[in-house]
Amino acid sequence: MAIRTADQVLEITSDQRFWTKAQRAALGAIGLSGAPTHDLVNFFHICKSTGLDPFRREIYYIQRKRKVFGQDEIYYTAQTGIDGFRHTGQRTGRFIRRVGPFWTGPEDDPAWWTLGEDGINRRRWVDVWLHTEPPAAAMCRIEHRSIAGDVTVTQAVAVFTEFAVGKDEWKRDPATGEGFKTGQRVLTGQWPVMPAHMIGKVAEALAWRSAFPRELVGIYEHAEMEQADAVQRETDREDAAARRRDARHVQGGTVIPGTVVSATASPVADGEDDEPGTGSDPKPPLPRTADNLRRELRAYAAAMGSTVTKMTARWRQTAGSGVNAATADQLEELLTEWRAYVIAELRDRHPQAAEHVEAGDLLIGLDPDPKVWSKAATPQD
16 A cells, blocks of 8 residues: 655645545644634635645635624635745746836835926836835736737736734823823834835735736735734724723622622723733733743744744744844734634633634733643643
């Protein structure tokens, strides 16, 4: 009997119509153990039509929530890196070449406009961005053959402000010790570190999807979806804060299942996002410092049955540095990439912990020992 390798066991064959038992087990390891059958059918079709392998981390199926008539609805989004777009486009046999990306500056800066021979002002684009400030936009072209065989050029432009991920800037009042919003927005994740690279990837992904809509419809580059993830994190935080405010405002010592509420608990200011505790002295949330986020990353690795080294290999290759040198924003980026998978892993073993992480809180806030969340530490029935 021939011995089959792991690649052969997980390989999607040409005559296959649905995930095999071994593939279903492997999908569970990447956060899809609880996905409904109809979503797994859709993901199988996407993987087979694009040729991208989910078990080699070439494509992901990310779980998200959205509000529909005031109720949370779970949905999944197919995501891949920019290499996945290039691979899928080249597999069509109609790809000729990629031109760009190119970058340009602010609208009101005359340096980024040039007068053409016909007397019309045209925007100036550069193929290398050497400025300290982020570009205003990026543009990319894909030359390809249409289905009819004609040579076609597809162009896409991505505006930086439409895709860059930011968050509200907070400062603490030295007199009262309370935090307040400054009214400014600051970039997060990789956007302040490599803005040209990030918006360039978005422009290229838009161009690939426009050039090959049948092959890439409904598939997004990771950078395109960071806005959606940021909005969802903010919504989760606000929902969690609202639930805690409601719990603490209950009078008369009323007991809410899972939480002991003191009748003397002081009201919580709007926007406060504390960790629910017991009694009259609720436990404050852990500060999201770089050290705490590194510990959180170790907890994520334990929950996934993996290691930080394996989980951050792609990021370290891109960033050119290790996790120990990463900033708090960079660590937030890493945690965001894995959060949906960790929640899926914890949902069966530690449902309260899954809800805690889903609300945007740190897993180590429940237990500082990362090993507690590993599969091996889960009590057996």
